[in-house]
Amino acid sequence: MFSTVAVDGEVRRWEDLRLHDFAQGFFFGAGFFTTFRIDAGAPRFLARHLARLRASVAAFPSAVRAPTPEQLSATTVRDTLHRCLRTDAALGAGFTGVGKLSVSDGHVLLTLRPASPEAERHRLGGRALDAVEPGAYRRGEPTLNHKGLSYFRQYTLMERLPLLGNEAGEVCELPTANLFFLLDGALVTPPLNAPCLPGIIREVLLEAGQVDGLAVVERPVPLARLGDAAACFFTNAAVLATGVPRLLGRELPRSLSLAEQARALVEAVARREA
């Protein structure tokens, strides 16, 4: 993480921030965050990330103190980001990497980090998925529709990256990504009440309605059906789409090219929305 950060639009040094100002976020995990890609200084899908963040804050009005609306507006955050990039020679106006907005105690904290070399490697070569946690979630569990600072369940699983299932034997998501499967001739992703996070890239693909001529649909995905999947990829805001060349021991050679096409589609939408 870079030392240049911003709190409520003011450029600060990370080392100077006080725990006092983020107390409920620390003591109770009472807050939300979102992570977004920055390409050559341009934040990707910022308006969508902020809409989700605002919706999460609005869903828990008594538990999380909201920042001012202005601090969660795209204009303000974009301006703040650009001031951070210009302030720090290690960043620069053409910075490419990952931004993170954390909201708690009425404050908005912007932090920046380089793209993860491991994630970028997987972006090219794919990432095999060989573990499952069936029953990790339960259907309709509401806090899992929000990217909260109470992130420990997902955090402990980030290395191993198991497919998380619910009590009905259905797939939900990966600890930090949404899942798409080529099943019965369509690209299927679990519904939000599986539960899973309403990921921004997931939303963009659902809105697009197709990838490579395949319809993109929300539908419950039984773990028992994964043996029938002809391809698989996962999406998140930092890497966009990553192919799964091996799913639970089975080779899926089509996954990499499908992920590449999904990524190209998402990048085109990102350019339109920039």
Place this chain on the structure above:
Amino acid sequence: MFSTVAVDGEVRRWEDLRLHDFAQGFFFGAGFFTTFRIDAGAPRFLARHLARLRASVAAFPSAVRAPTPEQLSATTVRDTLHRCLRTDAALGAGFTGVGKLSVSDGHVLLTLRPASPEAERHRLGGRALDAVEPGAYRRGEPTLNHKGLSYFRQYTLMERLPLLGNEAGEVCELPTANLFFLLDGALVTPPLNAPCLPGIIREVLLEAGQVDGLAVVERPVPLARLGDAAACFFTNAAVLATGVPRLLGRELPRSLSLAEQARALVEAVARREA
């Protein structure tokens, strides 16, 4: 919360602590805490609270950076607490209230607050419980056996205080307390895999084996059986035991005296262990 706190045994001002030193606790809820009663300067069940905290840290070695063993020893924490109390005239060596130990990023943070007037009022007059969240937890969910900084699920429910159930229709706990029911002539509390927190007062009562001649046992409690409960109380480290004079609309007049006897028993054990 009082401004006098301690980090790793050093007395500090709350306002001076840096977010930087508790980053993984804040960003990912990667840490644990425990809350304990302090009577006239004496921390209650401190050795037990520290044993649970150490067990939680040991259970997630790659996700939470552990403090040095010395910083989680009863001798060190007791000494730190007494230095805090002597430092601050608003506290004083005879302070009565609540202590909290939060562990993240290799650090131990001690904070202090007065007893909650509302909780003390309920200690005397009881607290009715009239709401249920069936299926809030699932059986065996491991993170719920640890008091984690990822506390948002419980935090959002603290005001309403519903009974939390699992997918099998069994009672688990309250958002911040363990439950005991007088059922079939015994005092029954849900087992840890319900799941519920291994509360310190719960442990003390189970070890004692009886309250008022009633056997204390761990056993699944179906929500459907609550209509047969003849009394109910809940336990936590701050108030010890609180009677439930009305459970889901049904008056339970015996609850208050039973809670009082449980509290007297716990206080006697606390004095022996001091």
